[in-house]
Amino acid sequence: MSLRTQCACSCMLQPYSASSSSITLSMRATPTHQRRARPPPPSCLATRHLRRRRAPAGINRVPNLGSAVSTKKAGMSKDTFINLDVSHHRAVAVVRLLRIEKGKAFVDLLNEKANDSGDKEIGYVQRTLGFSTRYLEDRDIRLVTVIVAGTVRWKRYLDYLIMSLCSEEKVFREMEPLLLQILRIGFFEILKLDVPAYAAVDENVRLAKVALRPGAGNMVNAILRKLVLLKETDSLPLPKIEGDDRAQARALSIIYSHPVWMVRRWIRFHGKDEALRLMNWNNSDPHFSLRVNTSKGYTRADLVKRLESLQVHYEESIMDEFVRIREGMQQVLKAGLLKDGICAVQDESAGLVVSVVDPQPGETIVDCCAAPGGKTLFMASRLSGEGKIWALDINKGRLRILMDAAKLHGLDDMITDIHADLRLYAKETTVKYDKVLLDAPCSGLGVLSKRADLRWNRQFENLEELMCLQDELLDSASMLVKPGGILIYSTCSIDPEENEERITAFVQRHPEFALQSVCGYVPREFITDEGFYSSNPTKHSMDGAFAARLVRSTH
Ligand SMILES: C[S@@+](CC[C@H](N)C(=O)[O-])C[C@H]1O[C@@H](n2cnc3c(N)ncnc32)[C@H](O)[C@@H]1O
Incomplete structure (x- = not known):
């Protein structure tokens, strides 16, 4: 958007600040006849009824529309009130953050405007906060993505600081969800995005006033100003890394904003330096x-x-x-x-799993946990038109996505979908395949930089459940391998218990399978001493992934 430009509602915008696409309307700047020239978009007109809407759970009250612009002045219909006084990307970001917290949305790091959910989000913001935003510009969408992903990643660190700056812990514990999200955004902008303090304070105070009430704006103002002062004097409160292992892990979990159990696990498996590198990687913007x-x-x-x-x-x-x-x-x-x-x-770490499978023209391959199909499609493209892939998954919706993508890529002739639970399918079928890929459900600990919310959705107990499932699925997948055929087990985890240990246990249960080195299939730097494929975010600058090749004896 140019510095001085016309918004969809026919109002002249003031220049963007360097750090924010917040807009403050200058109604004086545009003569009335010009403002009338272009009708408002439907999204604006649709807000007419919003003032009477009840606030949904998580939003305490109907927003204060005191600062809304009467569109009568702007040549629009009489009753329409459009609040153009808050920055759109912050309004969308705060609602998305609320939805993520309630488990109703994901941090989608790939921009979604192409599939229209950008528009849906705006509709949601309008319904939820009760004020209208114009359609988001590309720049706004990018800012939403940056703010949402960053605020989610740094949640633990931000909350520690917010709590420290509240008059008492109770104020933080009982803070209404919307207010907390606004504060998190403000803290993130000031500390991690280096948004000029005046802009971050001003914009978030305004958002709190409009979305909640004037008192909430005053509170945001007081806390953000305290933060700015502490940042300027280099005296931000941070926990000391001291005491026993658990206490140190707790301090690191705040400073690097990760769950304590993950920090402890990584220190145990990889050592403290590597654990810190991993957390830095997870907190950086992904490519x-x-x-x-x-x-x-x-x-x-x-x-x-x-x-x-x-x-x-x-x-x-x-x-x-x-x-x-x-x-x-x-x-x-x-x-x-x-x-x-x-x-x-597709991440190259996933592409290298396909290199471990090494699909050859004419082969029959079953992809046992195939959806949404990234590896299926890449394998199919490597068959050069000869051979066949069966894509099996328990999730019908995700399988549909896979088959749509197969059509798009001109590969649907080579792929047949099977909607089934692998554990039942393996018992019922007598069909055997040349190669069987089991890309198992896993913790995803190798992809935390791309999935900002994942670290908070995983508990240690999930890992134990997942390992049981991985063993069961490995046993089932092994039943589909023909004599002399190959079984490939892969995950997008860097956790040895989901990777090497699952294979060690499998080979003990199944002496008919022998480990085959991935040497010759992937570059040397990805091959472990035991012959597994392993990509490491801090070493290879890509997602973490793992794969093992197992060959079935011929009798
Ligand atoms: C890691 S994802 C697979 C990603 C996929 N291979 C790709 O590259 O796009 C794991 C998949 O396993 C599927 N799954 C989980 N349990 C299953 C089961 N019992 N039988 C078949 N599929 C299962 C899930 O629905 C999910 O789609």
Whole structure:
């Protein structure tokens, strides 16, 4: 958006501040006849009824619309009130954060405007907060993504500081959810985004006033100002790393904003230095990788050409079909590169699992936990039109996504879906396959940089349950391997108990299977001493993943 521009509601906007797309309307700036020239979009008009709407759970009261702009002045219909006095990206971000906290949304780091959920989000903001926002600009969408992902990642650290700055702990414990989210956003902007203090304070105070009440704005003002002062004098309160292991892990869990059990586990398995590196990696902004769809005849050079024409910076990858991008996903989405099946978003760590499978033309392969299908499609494209893949998954909706993607990539002829629980399917079928891939459900501890909310959704108990399931699924998958065939077990975890230990236990239960080194299938730096494939975020700058190749005896 240009610095001085016209919003969809025909009102002249003041310039953006460097750090914020917050807008304050200057009604004086545009003569009435000009403002009348363009009708408001439906989203604005649709707010007419909102003032009488009841606030949903989590929002304490109907918002104060005192600062709303009467659109009568702007040439709109009489009763329409549009609040254009808060920054849109913060309004959308705060609602998304509330929804994430209630488990009703995910932190989607890939921008969603392309599939219309950007518009849905705005509708939700309007219904929830009771004020209208215009359609989000690309820049706003990027800010929503940055703020939501960052605020979720740094939640523990931010809450520690917010609690320290409240007059008493009780004030923090009993804080209404919306107010807490606004404070988290303000703290994140000031501490991690380096948004100028005056802008972050002003904008979040305004948001609290509009979305809650003037008193809430005063409280946000007082706490954020305290924070600014502490930051300027370099005296932010932080826990000391001292005491026994547990106490140290607790302090680190606040400073690096991770659950205590994860910190303790990583220190135990990887040592303190590596644990700190891992947490730093998880807190950094992720890059994304794109895999070109060779099955439609595209090459990496074609993809690179398209990225160059979109002015999206890329880095080449160790894998022939991949490129990496740090920014520019919106341009990629808008240009239709995904929608047209030219490429797919896939991390190279997942691509290397396919290299471990090493699909060969003519083979029959069953992908036992296939959905949403990233590996299925890549395997199918490597079959060069000869061979067949069966994509099995317990989740029907995710299987549908897989088959839609297969159609988009021109691979549906080569893929057959099976909607089943692998444990039942393996007992019932007599069919055996050349290769069986079990990409098992796992903790996802290798992908925490891309899934900002995942660290808070995982408990230690989940790990124990997952390991039981992984053993059961391994036993079932092994029944589908033909004599002399190959079983590949993979996860997107870096946890030895979900990886190496599952394979050690499996080989003890199944002497008919022998471990085969992945040597020759993936580059040397990804091969462990035992012959497993392992990608490590801090070492390889990609997601963490694991795979083992097991060969079944011929009799
Ligand atoms: C890690 S995801 C698979 C990701 C997929 N391989 C890809 O690359 O896009 C694990 C999948 O296992 C499926 N799953 C979990 N339990 C299952 C079971 N008992 N039988 C079949 N599929 C199962 C889940 O529905 C989920 O889609």
